[in-house]
Amino acid sequence: MRFAGSSVINNKCQLYGLVTLRVLIGWHFLYEGVSKLINPYWSSAAYLLDSKGWFSGLAETIVSNPNFLSISDYVNMWGLTLVGVSLVLGIFSKYFSLIGMCFVLLYYLFAPPLLGFEYSKPGEGSYLIVNKNLIEACALWVIYSFPTSHIIGIDRFLSNSEVSS
Amino acid sequence: MSNNLKNGNETDLKRRDVLKGLATVPVLGLFLINLWKKMRRDALKKANLLSDLVQEKSPPSVISGLSDTRHLNLGIIGYGGRGSHLVRGAGFATKQWTDIVSENARKNKLDKQFKTFMTQEDLNCSLIGVCDLFDVRADQGIDASKNEVRPGGKPKNSAIRYHHYTELLANKDIDAVIVATPDHWHSRITIDAAKAGKHVYCEKGLTRTFDEAVDVYDTVKQTGITFQLGHQNRQVEANDKAKEIIDQGLLGPINLVELTTNRNSPWGAWVWGIHPEGNAKTIDWETYQEPSPNKIPFGEEALRRFFRWRCWYDYGTGLSGDLLSHDFDTINQIMGMGIPKYASSTGGVYFYKDGRDVPDVWNATFEYPDKDLTILYSATLSSNDSRGNRIMGHDATMLMGGQSGGGSIHGFTVSADSGSTQYKERLESGIINQRYPIYTYTAGSKQIDGVTSATARYFANKGLLYTYREGKRVDPTHLHIKDWLDSIRSNSQPKCNIEVAFHEAVACHMATESYLTGRRIEWDPVNRKLI
Structure with missing residues (x-):
């Protein structure tokens, strides 16, 4: 069985699995974004201050410059929220899944769980090189590669050709 | 009939499209309902916690403007580790110190020590007298009084070295003195300074003995000087x-x-370094130990007792x-x-x-x-x-x-x-x-x-x-010095005045x-x- 407009999703099980994954990740992004938006005191400073490894220099630059820091806060709060809405509703999901992937990949790179790195914040799990950020980034890669929003999602209305075919 | 079937199929198709297109919208609705529930729950919880019981008060503001009213000339008696910090609180640091912290700030953008110092309020005062029994530290104090790297720019005056505190107190141009000597000198210097009409900032503990504390209290009250004890926690x-x-x-x-x-x-246990230049020539040991109950000759033990x-x-x-x-x-x-x-x-x-x-x-x-x-x-x-x-x-x-x-x-x-x-x-x-x-x-x-x-x-x-x-970002020591200088200018009581100093x-x-x-x-x- 093949679904309209798709040559790679072959059955309902695959489709529903991918849609569920998309919506759940969307929900996660949406709450991460909204919880920051409704907290007037939230700042990315604490996370950045604890940065280790490749991007720690960049993190220091951002934290030490109030303008950079407010840009970082703004991008995080609104970026996460928009990615969340996009994935849940299935609107421009292909592009936003890529943006979402960049977000979580950056979180991973700013604080990678590599050997020898100790973080101030105690982790909620046990990680060695691979952590949940990396896994979520890969999941978003899957969502990008196997788009579903043109089948289940608002993108269905926007991609007429796929619907009619 | 066939037309009807075709129309029916098209309607079905459209309805299916709409259903599939909007299939995940209820998820967003569910999200919003749960978000609203969580926010209500948090608000309720918060209302029942102390955070709302505690009347919100904005942080104390820095009262500015008083510094402009009158320029004050300061003297420092005891320019050691703590003395140099207090003088920095007044706006004067040695060139060596400003060089080190500005370099640290250059290397590490998160090191705010230099910025904190440079953005301190200019307290409109000059450091014109330095007294220390160790030549090296006295020279550092003089250097601090001249260093142009400071809040407010080039100092109006520079300091003169005094070998004995009584000479510093005799300088009529000095309005106020910071006493940061070891405790055994606190009472004598504070009492003499008060009698000479100088306002006093004295480091804690107030005195070495109980009787000295009573004498200091009485003298400060009698002379009416503005006295601040060095508890910057205030x-x-x-x-x-x-x-x-x-x-x-x-x-x-x-x-x-x-x-x-x-x-x-x-x-932490006060085992501090013995300065390599500390010797019989650079340290006035006899004056140092004059008020102490037990006297010893100058030597290695004396050096330990001087620095520790x-x-x-x-x-x-x-x-x-x-x-x-x-x-x-x-x-x-x-x-x-x-x-x-x-x-x-x-x-x-x-x-x-x-x-x-x-x-x-x-x-x-x-x-x-x-x-x-x-x-x-x-x-x-x-x-x-x-x-x-x-x-x-x-x-x-x-x-x-x-x-x-x-x-x-x-x-x-x-x-x-x-x-x-x-x-x-x-x-x-x-x-x-x-x-x-x-x-x-x-x-x-x-x-x-x-x-x-x-x-x-x-x-x-x-x-x-x-x-x-x-x-x-501010240094409490700067605020404590400012509180003292503001109180001198407005003839009021600073936060750690002689009454609470006496309790301590x-x-x-x-x-x-x-x-x-x-x-x-x-x-x-x-x-x-x-x-």
């Missing part, structure tokens, strides 16, 4: 907030206060005047304790057997029968296990983070007691969860409370948030006296005597 906003909470009765009846000191390094004076009762009072004094003054600031009725203490030299005679483990108790309260102080110089300071009430305990920081900017937490009467219903209904504090205060952050995420609390407690006044001095001397005599000491407020 400027720390966390202490004001703690006072608000206790004044509102949110801890319930308080019967026990526990103060602690925990240090575990040679530096806190280790001997000849020059100070050890843990009592150096560290208990800060914690006691903080509690006096928060709870208005005054002088205790009784004090007793025990301890010994148990770890640093280096010839010192002040104890390195020391415990003291202070009784306040009229307030139904005991203050317990426990100190060790051989363990870093930080116990914090606890104000223990029937309804809740306030744990003040960090200690021995003297003006530490750390905050505090308030945790409900399982046997509380005031919070009984909230504990039973689960609104107050004993696993989490009901109130957490960290300077610079108002939002930390029982609802705030564990992550935010964690970072706040790590001290990653700083004390700010009007958007600027008497309480500490009662405990010291108890240790030295092995008996409980009673305060006779009528005759102002220790019994």
Whole structure:
């Protein structure tokens, strides 16, 4: 069985699995974004201050410059929220899944769980090189590669050709 | 018929499209409903926690403008480690210091020491007199008075070196003096300065002995000078907030206060470096030891006593005047304790057997029968296990983070007691969860409370948030010096004035006296005597 407009999703099980994954990740992004938006005191400073490894220099630059820091806060709060809405509703999901992937990949790179790195914040799990950020980034890669929003999602209305075919 | 079938199929197709296109919209609705529920729950929880019971008060603002009214000339007597910090608080640092911290800031953008210094308010004063018995430090003081790298730019005047404090006090151009000598010189210099009409900022502990404290108190009162004791914790906003909470009765009846000191390094135990240039030529040893009860000739032992004076009762009072004094003054600031009725203490030299005679483990108790309260102080110089300071009430305990920081900017937490009467219903209904504090205060952050995420609390407690006044990170020592200079100009009383300084001095001397005599000491407020 093949679904309209798709040559790679072959059955309902695959489709529903991918849609569920998309919506759940969307929900996660949406709450991460909204919880920051409704907290007037939230700042990315604490996370950045604890940065280790490749991007720690960049993190220091951002934290030490109030303008950079407010840009970082703004991008995080609104970026996460928009990615969340996009994935849940299935609107421009292909592009936003890529943006979402960049977000979580950056979180991973700013604080990678590599050997020898100790973080101030105690982790909620046990990680060695691979952590949940990396896994979520890969999941978003899957969502990008196997788009579903043109089948289940608002993108269905926007991609007429796929619907009619 | 076929047309009807075709139309029907098209309608079905459209309906299916709409259903598939909007299939996940209910998920967003579910999200919004749950978000609304969570926000309502948090608001309700917050309303039942202390955060809303505590009347919000904005951080104390820095009163500016007074500095413009009158230029003041300062003198420093004792330009050692603490003296140089106090003079920096007034706006003067050595070139060596500004070079090092500006280089540190260049290497590490998060190092704000240089910026904090340079953005201090210019207090409209000059450092025109430096007195130190060690030539190297006196020269550093002169250098600080001339350094143009400072808030306010090029200094108006530079300092002259005085070999004896009486010569400095004879300079009529000097309005006020900072006394940062070892304790055994405090009373004599303060009394002579007051009699010479100079205003005095004196480092803690106020004096080496009880009798000296009484003399200082009387002289300051008689001469009417503006006196400030060096407890910069008086400027720390966390202490004001703690006072608000206790004044509102949110801890319930308080019967026990526990103060602690925990240090575990040679530096923390005052084993400080002997300056390589310290010798009989560069140090005026005879003048140094003049007021001390026991005299020794100059030599290696004298050098140790010069640079590590806190280790001997000849020059100070050890843990009592150096560290208990800060914690006691903080509690006096928060709870208005005054002088205790009784004090007793025990301890010994148990770890640093280096010839010192002040104890390195020391415990003291202070009784306040009229307030139904005991203050317990426990100190060790051989363990870093930080116990914090606890104000223990029937309804809740306030744990003040960090200690021995003297003006530490750390905050505090308030945790409900399982046997509380005031919070009984909230504990039973689960609104107050004993696993989490009901109130957490960290300077610079108002939002930390029982609802705030564990992550935010964690970072706040790590001290990653700083004390700010009007958007600027500030050094409490600068604020304390400014408070003193402003009070001189407005002829008012600074925050750590002679009245509260006397409370600290008497309480500490009662405990010291108890240790030295092995008996409980009673305060006779009528005759102002220790019994």
